[in-house]
Amino acid sequence: MNNIKKTKNYCMIGHVSILTSKTKEGNKGKSNSDIIKERKPSQRIMSLLTSFEQKDYKKNxxxxxxxxxxxxxxxxxxxxxxxxxxxxxxxxxxxxxxxxxLRFKDIKMELKAGNAFKRVIGDSYFSTGVKGYxxxxxxxxxxxxxxxxxxxxxxxxxxxxxxxxxxxxxxxxxxxxxxxxxxxxxxxxxxxxxxxxxxxxxxxxxxxxxxxxxxxxxxxxxxxxxxxxxxxxxxxxxxxxAVGGLGRFDQYLWKLFKKDLKEGRLNYEGALDLIEDFWIKCNLWNQGWTAPNDSWQHITLSGLKPNGGDGTNDLTYLCLQAQYDLKLPEPKVSVRFSGKHPEGLVAETCKVLRLGLGMPSIYNDKVVIPGLKRLGISLKDARDYTNNGCSEIILDGNSTTCFAQINLLDILNKTIRKKAFSNFKDLLDTYKVEIEKEIQIPEVNSVTHPLLASTMDDCLLKGSGNCARYILKGSLANATPNAVDGLAAINKLVFEDKKLSLNKFIKALDSNFKDNSIRHLIINVPKYGNDESYADLIAKDIAEYFCDAVLRKYPNKKGDNIKVSPGLLAFDVQYLRHMDASPDGRKKGEHVANAISPAIGRDLKGPTAVINSARKIDFRKASYGSVLDMVFYSGLFSQQTEDRFVDFIRTFLKYPSTATLHVNFLDIELLKAVQKDPKNPAYKNIIVRVWGFSAYFVDLDKDLQDHIIKRTQFM
Amino acid sequence: MKLNKSNKSEKLIVFDIKRFAIHDGPGIRTTVFLQGCPLRCGWCHNPEGISIGKGPKSKKIELNELFEEIIKDKPFYEISKGGVSFSGGEPMLQFKPLTKLLRMCKKSKVNTAVETCGHCNWEAFEKIIPFVDLFFYDLKHIDNKIHKKGTGSSNKIILDNLKKLDKRGCNIVIRIPLISGFNDDKKTFSDIGKFLSELKNIRFIEVLPFNVFAESKYSKLGKKIDEKFTKILSQQKINELTEPLRKEIRK
Structure with missing residues (x-):
């Protein structure tokens, strides 16, 4: 929070710029986005929107x-x-x-021994209720x-x-x-x-x-x-x-669109009208997993085509335009950047992002495709990746998926209590052994839905719901950044500076930092996300070790359709705040980081430092996905400076770091006001990115709201 | 980039480094705030950086170390055509080590900008000019008496240096703080406009109203700011006041 105060004086309020005859083009703040335009949807779409708001649709x-x-x-x-x-x-x-x-039934959260949480699904079903799907x-x-x-x-x-x-x-x-x-x-x-x-x-x-x-x-x-x-x-x-992601919408519909356009059956307006109709429909049935709108209705745009060319087409831009026009939380939209994408695609994507819906999320093909290839997936199929509706990376139309996750922070908490360590390397090695012991993969899941099984590549040919071309078994590590910060703190305070013994350190944890002075020492040790090697190299070590260990423990066999895929993602991390105090200075009740984003409130050097920290890790190893979340103050960029944001994203793409970047434009003060007065109609339409999804802020439970509010906001 | 051993002992006194600075020159930049200023403006938005030699947040940093910090965001500079900006305080007070650091930055193809109040010997500018891509030049008042009252110093040397910089063909952005009770009148802006219309290399003029967030800094330092400076002007009023400036520039 300090960070906000510290940096607030750089916001230009009431600032006037006067151009002179010597002003160069670049200084005029000209946005280079000119495809997506301010426009009003058709009368028909406006009427659909109105009936959506009245919610009388669903009654039928x-x-x-x-x-x-x-x-x-x-x-x-x-x-x-x-x-x-x-x-x-x-x-x-x-x-x-x-x-x-669509609906869920009987979903309960249950506290399992050892601070790990498990979602217990009772007599639950989703969607049509087809068993086991x-x-x-x-x-x-x-x-x-x-x-x-x-x-x-x-x-x-x-x-x-x-x-x-x-x-x-x-x-x-x-x-x-x-x-x-x-x-x-x-x-x-x-x-x-x-x-x-x-x-x-x-x-x-x-x-x-x-x-x-x-x-x-x-x-x-x-x-x-x-x-x-x-x-x-x-x-x-x-x-x-059908649930899960909607796949590469602009790719599989492209031929039909092109043909209609050529034969004069359709024009751009007409196509956009249909896309917007589809978009509104997605908002009518939006029940979700952790919150309304955690719905997995996720559309992936652009990216490499299986033949290696860039997939950006007119539909890509029409879908972005629909998002820009409607400003609704559904469907989620992601844009893949192939490296061969037209320069303008970045600016257009940023234009939609700056609306503050937390969409589109940004995927970097340069990270994802080599990662999938390492698993033994053919290049052609790897180029056809999408997500499963959240942030897990799968292959469009020919893979089923399921995942298991382990909690690296919990493992660290247990490891340090295991024995006396002679030095940091001893501790680190023991920790790594414990991680490898804990790594899990999920059971195989087949496609039990008789209709949908027949749509997947290879299921029909091989006559089984088990025979999708690939079965991706994700193995995730969560709370990684907190574990990294904890390791850095122990290394510095216990082994390097010898400021306190490990026993004293553990006692401080056991007391939930009753003595704040120890916590203070911990907070001042360099943290992951600040572009300082001290913590970042530990992050690289642990993150890459985890990914390698997954594949060492469960190696992928050539020719087998089961592919184990490591991911630096997290699932349901909001519940991890109930974990005991941890060596990174986190008290019981405080949130842990999402995915591979810096621990909450610990990144104090701005967004470029976060990207640089992440860039030290080879995320090609995390083939199932890796996500950075980022929050910018909604008023940060003016017309004069919005090109800086576009260039920021361009840099993210050119120098690969994580597979995925989520960007929120928020006003944290406003969100706090919403929490105090959630019924205020003025707050009804505030949409925020949570992780794999965007949702109305007022619909989120307080845990999730707090997770968002506490993330560092760049100003 | 190999680090220069001879720079090892040389240091700059820094009170803040702000990365992802987007208002201090082209592109994405890192702004380094250097300690100490010859002027004593009552509205200063960085009061912690005023005292010369040492301040509450200041740190002496070796040039190599500072260079390493700056170069960290090179990929972002490269794509956005950004670079490093030096602000303060008054960077020209430390022009000797600063010139060395700027030379290192230029060698690594990092765009450089210096924000200055202009109150220093011309010789200092002479030394630094070859390594600076852009000057942010603060212009507060044309009337010497009022200038002296508001900032504690005469503006003669400031205006002279500006003319010289312009003559040398340096890229200049003019920054004018708009402070109520000091220069919030049309005549000041008309005078500034007249002065600037004589110059040839002004890229841009920025008018910056009093920074409301600076107030809390004063109380933290145990100082008090004269309340008349803190008055917030409406955008309409700001536009009105700056209109004569626009007019002169357009001529």
Whole structure:
């Protein structure tokens, strides 16, 4: 917090600049972003937005006694029941149709022994309630666009004719059946639209209803051939229960868009209108994991194409424009930067970021793709990466994923109490052994959703929900930055300066720093995130050691579709604040850092120092993902200085550090005011980035709100 | 970059280093605040940096060490065409070691800027000019009497040096603090405008209203700031006051 006071005097308030004849172009503060423009969405979109705010949409989609009814059924029967009972409703102004309902049930947090928290899921289900379907397995949207559900059904039937293995026959039968059910469900929408059109008096709406009818009819019998059909079938996939990321939206829809544009069927305005319709839909069903809007509806834009070219296209910019126009928390948007991206893409992305929605998040292909290659993933597939809806890196449409995590700070707390150490190296070595012992990987998960399994690369061909081309098993380390700071403090105070014994150090921890003088000593030791080698080199050592140890303990075999993937990410870290006091000077109750971002409030040298600290770590080793969070004061950049922010991001991309950067533009004082008066309607629409997601600030629980407020704000 | 051994004993007295400075010249910069100032402006927004030789936050730092700190953000300078800025206090008070450090920065292709009140011997500028890409030159008042009353010093040498710097073709940005009870009148800005319109190398003029966050610094130092300086002017008032300046420049 000191940092804010210290640096506040650099904010230019009331500052006037006068240009002279000698002023150079660069000084005029000209933004080099000129694709995304101030504009108002169409009348139809504005009306949709209004009805969204009234929230009368969702009323149409409530199921009664759903979970009880489907409880003991097989997945295919559950899916059938879901579709048969999903009401066919077309709302006013909609062009995209279909409603979904998602919800969690019985999620409880339970305190496990040893300060580790585990989310206990009771009789829970998500989305359509299909048993065992992993909430983090996005379907193969590419194949849905390529074949449609009709095509996938036919493909299943074709494969079925040749298949002899009874297990595989069962799988293919279910796939065929599920895809057929999907087609029939879509056809019902066609009929409904046609029925409505007959009584519709407004001519233009009548035309729209006929358009809906034709679209739904066509995609119920064949693959989508137009952009509108493409967007609609993607939305239906969500209606059918798809969760997890939405993949590379601008890539898999590009061909349809290009063709429509060329043939004069569509213009940019029309395409943007459909994209915005899709965006609004994502906001209607936004239930999440840790908070509303932790929904995994995550769209990835741009990045390298499988053939190695840059994927930036007109759809990339239209999606950014939609985000800019609507300013909604859903869907989450990420932009991948390939290194071959057009220069302007950075400025356009920054323009959206500066709205303060915490989006888009920024992915660096130069870090991610070499990391995936190390696991034995083909270059072509590695270039087609996306995220699972949060920050975990997966492959678009051909990988399932699940993960386990360990808590490095908790391990450190235990290690230092283990024995007497003769020197720091002794302690560090013991710690590393303990880390390796604790490293875990999750169980294999198969795609149990009979429809979505058929959309994934290789599942149909191999006749099993276990046979996605890759099964990524993430192994995560959380609280890493706090552990690093703790190690630095012990090294400095106990072994180098001999200011206190390790026993005294531990006693201070046991008393939760009753004696503040020891805590004070700890706080003054260099910390990770300040571009000082003392702590940063420990960070490099520990972070890279963890990644190497994961792959040493669980090596990836050539030709095996299971790939263990280490990640410097964190999950549910807000609950770790209940951990005991730790050697980094953190008291019980204080938050730990997210992912590989500096410990909260410990980075005092500004954003460039944070990036430089991180850059010392080879994040290609953390193939499952690595995230830096950053908070800038919302008023920091003026028109004259906004290009500095763009250049900051350019530097982040040119000199690789983490895979992902999240940037918040916030006014912490304002957020504190919101906490005091959360019902104030003026605060309703404040959106913040949490980690893998952005959400309305007022919807977050206090733990998460505090985590955001306490992060260092650069001013 | 190899470090120069002969710089080892030379030091600069620094009271703050601010990285990711975005208001002190082009691009992303590191601003180094040097201790000590010949002027005594009652509204100074860095009162902790005024006393010469030593201040409450000051530290003597070896040139090599300081250079290493500056060079850390080189990637950011490179992309944003930024660099290092020296502010204060008054950097020209320590021009000898400063010139050496600036030479090291230029050798490493780091853009350099110096913010100065202009109150020093011309010889000092002569030495430093080859290593400075941009001067931020503070201009407070044209009327010598008022200047002397507000800052404790005559403005003669300041105005002379500015003319000379301009003549030498240096890049100059003029910074004018707009302080109520000192120069918040149209005539001052008209006079400043007239003076500046004679010069040829002014890139930019910045008018900086009193920094409200400076007030808390005074109380921390156990000092009191004259209340008349702390009055906050509205943007409209600021625009009105600076209009004559704009007019003169446009001529």
């Amino acid at each position: 989609y409530v199921f009664k006694n759903y979970s009880k009814t489907i409880k003991n059924k097989k997945p295919i029967e559950q899916f059938k029941y879901y579709l048969e009972n999903n009401p066919v409703v077309i709302n006013d102004n909609e062009l995209l149709v279909g409603g979904i309902f 992993s909430i983090r397995t996005p379907p193969g949207y590419k194949n849905i666009i390529k074949f449609g559900f009709a095509g996938l059904r036919d493909k299943s039937l074709r494969l079925l004719k040749k298949e002899k293995d009874p297990e595989k026959i069962k799988f293919l039968e279910n796939s065929a059946k599920a895809n057929d059910l999907a087609c029939k469900f879509i056809a019902k929408y066609s009929e409904e639209a046609l029925r409505k059109s007959k009584t519709e008096k407004n001519l233009s709406r009548k035309r729209e209803l006929l358009k809906i009818a034709k679209c739904c009819h066509d995609i119920s019998v064949r693959e989508p051939r137009h952009f509108y059909e493409g967007v609609q079938i993607i939305w239906f996939t969500k209606v059918f229960g």
